[in-house]
Amino acid sequence: LFIVLVFLGYDYYQSIQPNIWGDEPDESYITITGKKPTDAHIVAWATFWVTGDECKTYSYDMFGRKAHQGGKIDKKYTYNFSDDPSRYELRLPYKSVVDNNNCNIELRDFQVNVLNNFDGIAGFRAYPQGELPYEKAISTSMIIEARDCNAEFHQGKNDMWDGWFNCEYFVGNKSRLKDVRPYEFYYDFSQFSDDTIIKFNVLAGENYRSEPLDKKIGPQE
Template identity: 40%
Template sequence: MRNVRKKSILAIGLVIAGYWYYRDSQPQIWGDESNEPYITIKGIKPADAKVDAWAIFGASGKNCKAKTWSAASGWSDGTNVKWHITHNFSTNPEQYELRIPFQQYHDSFDCDVTLGDITVEAKNPFDSVGFAQLRIYQAGNDYYNQSIKLNSKVEARDCNASVYKSLRKVLSGAIGCYFYINNKIKSKDQEFNAETVYFDFSKFKDDTVIHYDILAGNDYRSAPLEPQKNK
């Protein structure tokens, strides 16, 4: 795997008892070279929406020099490494294709860096905070985190806009969706937060494709609210 420093700004500072270490959160283009292994997340989206992802890795290990500072507990071993994936490899405005690094690697600070989770989200001019958020976690053995098949069809359907008056009595808006997995609905109501799915990360390979469609409903909205006119 390409050295992390070629893709990001990696800062290390000696602070009191240990190192603080992080990966810059600027947009990354991964998968544009043949030696960069990746899984693909792709699907349909509204033409005006931009879909991006965060891949969160955990850096740890017996000799890992990375440490994290917390006001509550002080220094602890290990840290998180965040990749912000924003490049869309699809040339069709109604589709997206994100390439996500997934392989464990050992970095120059003696840390084993392992994929922890992925979050995919859409944004448009009306809902710039984000909608149709899908959180992808490593599967477990409990009833609620059983793995679904890699070829599962995940969808956010009927993504429609809602306009409401905030506590400051100004109009605000958000887009909510109904989530489906393999055509089975998972949402009791229109979901403005997120849906979580679990995969067996050990089965990820270079040709793994996670299919996630984001489908606009009849009341989907692209235009932002106009604050002065409250429209």
């Protein structure tokens, strides 16, 4: 069932400049920073729960019928605070607040994606710690890396080419090659503060590619 979240005067996490958070003194944030190829850009998404018995924001179905109170919000962040083309710095909101509609806004999860003109290079997803063994929180001081990011190609039965990046993920210098989802990490969100810095490095391999792929011609290098 398709659900649409309708905002009634919603203004929380709306920065003065679109897609920028952390440029104002009253905007608390965590920092995500690291190395990247110079041709790459960063796109982050954060998802927030919208809840509360007094919440005046509602979700509606595709027919315009009120489905339930509250819902979730997806926010995009693209501003790079670093002036160094080989690095990036993102700032994401993390504090739970009550907005003007008496709704509780709480960070549910976030993801960071590093892309160039060829394809998405690498990324990671962060979730709150859980009870399952693989949901155990890691320290924010542990460095996450996507190493040896190389372009790979495949020619399909229709003679059209596809291309993508393949990287090996590490956390604290330990390979996650055998993990089912090596790009997923869990944190204790309750420990986040304005001093929290998560380091995620994306490192190009020998077969890194910057140029877009012509799907008819394929790789020419």
